[in-house]
Amino acid sequence: MEKILLAHGSGGMLMHKLIDSLFIERFGGSVLKEKKDSAIIRMGGKEVAFTTDSYVVDPVFFPGGDIGSLALYGTVNDLSVCGAKPLFISLAMIIEEGLDRDALEKIASSIKNAARAAGVEIVTGDTKVVERGSCDKIFINTSGIGEIYYPGLSVDRIRPGDSIILSGTMGEHAISVLSKREGISFLSKVKSDSAPLNGLIFRVLKASKMVKFMRDPTRGGVATTLNEIAAGGNFGIAIDESSLPVAPGVRSACELLGFDPLYLACEGRVIMVVRRGDEGKILRAMKRDPIGKSACVIGKVIAQGRGKVYLNTASGGKRIVSMLTGEQLPRIC
């Protein structure tokens, strides 16, 4: 009998296939089929964004964050990249019997601080405790509702010539979690980039009306997100290796452990597709936010190679960048 494998949850191709064949096919209405980071629904004449996400990160505490702030920011970010102002959050916790009360208190405080930083309110919740071994310390689900203030973000608006902007360095979250989990102490200086993006995105959308699409490169990293953007589109994407921002600690980790930073999860970065000409304005707006200080243009939309992502390598070659195909980095968020 076929069984569900860890790789089915990796954020890569296998997971996309599972979702399409099992879930979308059964209960995919027109909203779900759009597969956006948040569902965009109309309520009382207003456009509202609605999203949900579960967090199972191991370890629960890692350099630069913990499962609590991660759960809050993740949902805030999924709303923000849809052009919504995040407002209300639900919080459900599944706790393993035997968890230290101190740890739970620390997580709760972290959630409180994160909610304050993101300017959202936790309005409902749920608490369950399960027998030892039935979950690992704590799993958290958050859902969120936001009000759309910048409508019309869509991959359909993307055209050759548009620029691709990344708001900061790649992969700190994945490496910070990994270093803590595997006890690789010399990498522990790398802090997760986990952060709320709503402030940065708001600044950018105020500065420019030429942002066409946004997505945060979480599981599967920048490579997978760019492939999702290009998939099915009438265009290709070309990025330049020499312009990709990677922090030195992440680069060392990648060289050592054999990872490609393009596939490492971020939890506080956004990729924007913007019309050529507005990059300067957008980058200036991003850089005013501390989490956007390494923002840069990483590539552009091209007419050739429909549906594909290409990388111009720093050494002068060219290669294709495929979607993540089931690498082994489970429970990163």
Next chain:
Amino acid sequence: MKYVDEFRNRRLIERVAGQIRGAVNPDCAYNIMEVCGTHTMSIFRFGLRDILPPNIRLISGPGCPVCVTPNEFIDKAMAIANMKNVIIMTFGDMIKVPGSRSSLEKEKAGGADVRIAYSSLDALELAKKHPDKEIVFLGIGFETTAPTVAQSLIIAKKTKLKNYSVLCGHKTMPEVMETLVKDGSIKVDAFMLPGHVSAIIGLKPYGFLSKIYKKRCVISGFEPLDIMQSILMIVRQRKPEIEVQYGRIIERDGNPLAQKCMNDIFEKFPSVWRGIGCVKDSGFKIKKSYGVFDAELKFRPRIERPKDNIRCFCGYILKGTKTPYDCPSFAGRCTPENPVGACMVSGEGTCAAYYKYGKDTVSSR
């Protein structure tokens, strides 16, 4: 990053590419086998085929340890994984490799305790932590990983660790290269030899390649500039010899300490290579004096007769006689998330490299 950026410098790489173009004889074909899987990956990752002259043909060799591990080994590992109280620890890639009937990944989903380790020393730690469990490390790889696994057995013996053992599938490089050269079904004029294996064994074990078989050889590093320089050295080599490009790492005699470690623990053994078959003296088995740490003796796994998938061309690909594009399963039935053969699984596998980086950007030459 020091020692990395310099070797990825575009200006230098382009300069060497120009020197290669100047040095090649346009009427002559250069069939160069890059033996090591890390070379294959690097060549693709940095898009080097694009900047080489068309008459330089790079052939991927049998130097991916996961890929050459035969089904029989994986079947045994799965048999042990399903025994009571056993935790299998392995390098990450092995977990997805299909054996005759299943994979460790699928057995794990079915309840077997299979964990990923970065080194055999992680497995030792786990054994100390769980004295009630049997920790079995899957020892695969060439002379690069073998010394560390040997060292783990030395430590286990010293610390009287009773619940640690190794399923030994280690292989050695020079013997299989001789088999490939003798086989004659592929035309190889020159070898780009594996840098890290050579760091352990030194130059001497390859001597026969140049002396007897008249092959030009360069021991190469793994950065793009290393590889380009190695190709230039091969093209410029007048008479066949073993040259070292990777001078910042390689000593002529290798690493005597690591060699002693391997020799103390392992003895040469005829080993089965996927696609190539049994090659005399091309593998290691654990010596009798360390027999209590040999998982094969300890658990005596019983397996059905291993079977190979006939729709998989891994065997030919590992020998260099076919490329992934020739395989009927490549990119259709066989993908990294649903691999038919080992070459699609490993981070160093030829099919994985072609799939991940190749597809429609690289011609099949």
